[in-house]
Amino acid sequence: MVGLGVGIDYALFVLARHREYLARGLDPREAAGRAVATAGRPVVFAGGTVVVSILGLAVANVPFMTVGGLAVSIVVLTMVVASVTLLPAFLGAAGPRLARAGRIGRALQTRKLGRLARRRDPAAGAAHAAGWRRWIGHVSQHPVPYAVGAAGLLLTATLPVLGLRVGLPDDGSLPHSRTERRAYDLVAEGFGPGTNGPLVIAADPTGDPGVLDRLVATVAADPGIASVAPTHIDRATGIATLVVFPTTSPQDKATADTIARLRTDVLPTAIGHGPARAHVGGAAASLSDVGQRTSQRLPVFVAAVLAMSFLLLMLVFRSILVPLKAVLLNLLSIGAAYGIMVAVFQWGWGGALIGLEATVPIVSFIPMFLFAILFGLSMDYEVFLLSRVREEYLRTGDNGTAIVEGVSRTARIITSAALIMVAVFLSFAVAEDPSTKMFGLGLATAIFIDATVARMVLVPATMTLLGRTNWWLPKWLDWMLPRGPVGTDDTDAESTGEAPRPRLVDR
Structure with a gap:
């Protein structure tokens, strides 16, 4: 252009x-x-x-x-x-x-x-x-x-x-004729709008074995989170990932507020002052x-x-x-x-x-x-x-x-x-x-x-x-x-x- x-x-x-x-x-x-x-x-x-x-x-x-x-x-x-x-x-x-x-x-x-x-x-x-x-x-x-x-x-x-x-316009703003829009609507109808924009929390529990349980419980209790998928731990490195589904769509301002709240309040509360680390990623967060x-x-x-x-x-x-x-x-x-x-x-x-x-x-x-x-x-x-x-x-x-x-x-x-x-x-x-x-x-x-x-x-x-x-x-x-x-x-x-x-x- x-x-x-x-x-x-x-x-x-x-x-x-x-x-x-x-x-x-x-x-x-x-x-x-x-x-x-x-x-x-x-x-x-x-x-x-x-x-x-x-x-x-x-x-x-x-x-x-x-x-x-x-x-x-x-x-x-x-x-x-x-x-x-x-x-x-x-x-x-x-x-x-x-x-x-x-x-x-x-x-x-x-x-x-x-x-x-x-x-x-x-x-x-x-x-x-x-x-x-x-x-x-x-x-x-x-x-x-x-x-x-x-x-x-x-x-x-x-x-x-x-x-x-x-913000980020999601697939819900596409024309109804597009297959991406139809898939978006079906997923949102069946599992909630946040399923279209999951967040990924990566955690290194080194030195604090109980941090993962606290992390899952604290994140799931947040009002902006609909559900947390089962934790997956890599055996070689010990790094754990949690897939988290917000209650709101990817382009909703509330989703950005949830991401900010996870980083500033929720994760620091769950980890405390120990050696463990956790970070929020995913497309919506990026x-x-x-x-x-x-x-x-x-x-x-x-x-x-x-x-x-x-x-x-x-x-x-x-x-x-x-x-x-x-x-x-x-x-x-x-x-x-x-x-x-x-x-x-x-x-x-x-x-x-x-x-x-x-x-x-x-x-x-x-x-x-x-x-x-x-x-x-x-x-x-x-x-x-x-x-x-x-x-x-x-x-x-x-x-x-x-x-x-x-x-x-x-x-x-x-x-x-x-x-x-x-x-x-x-x-x-x-x-x-x-x-x-x-x-x-x-x-x-x-x-x-x-x-x-x-x-x-x-x-x-x-x-x-x-x-x-x-x-x-x-x-x-x-x-x-x-x-x-x-x-x-x-x-x-x-x-x-x-x-x-x-x-x-x-x-």
């Missing part, structure tokens, strides 16, 4: 710039080279932000999450490399054929017929952005109501996160532990990703407020996606639309996975959009013009890429497995919100309110940061004879 999403994003961004250069009459190979020189740099930095965000999963110190993050990062890096090597090769090989659709193609054809004078304006290739330009101009003229309204909408959608409950670990590490993970992304964007745009605003807007989009997930999966709002037959808790590791992926994908759009805004600001020196022109010129690319990604992710939201549904719906919702409310409303509104301070950078920090701005259309400056205007730096 992530490979398809970022691959389409990067390809569309480079392709759109390539077609702009074709519309200006450049040779296809030169157009491809300039497209990579300008749009390719934001692609590389956007991909780097995604990789940094996803590799942050290693902070959780859960092996399968670390490996998953590494695998996704490799996919993203592959797409970045393909976008700046294989894609321009195809663009150059395609020749002028890529510009033969729509107004850009007609503009190129009129040049071939000798009517170049009427098409010299570089903005001719962006005539399709007129509608977006009107919308962004309207938002920029009324920044306060749009900023307050959009932020209030996202904060309202985030409120259900306060009731977020992590997944409960993963949930606790991710919940504990989530604040550290979020802080690490935010800090690294802020620093990376500060290097890209040489500004303090632009990366800070980007981080906050991305948090709003992700929070709204989390809230919608809670409303659908825990509260059941609209669950039937995606084939959800029963309410389920949010899978314990999904919030962290989604944050890593969504923050990276949101930063993609932020880098694409702001790199073009910065180009226009360096070219014109006018913040209002830069916002209108930069956002309108990238709006169609962002919305097109977002619609494709939403379609890809929603295809997973209708899968039978609830965990897959969560991934699909969470990704699709966040991308849709980010590409519409955040990028097309909040970004132009907040940048208009901040004015020239968007590009403020302290003098001492300007000296410390390495040079080499990303996304500046240097090739345009060369072709027009204009020099990029200086950044707003606190001298």
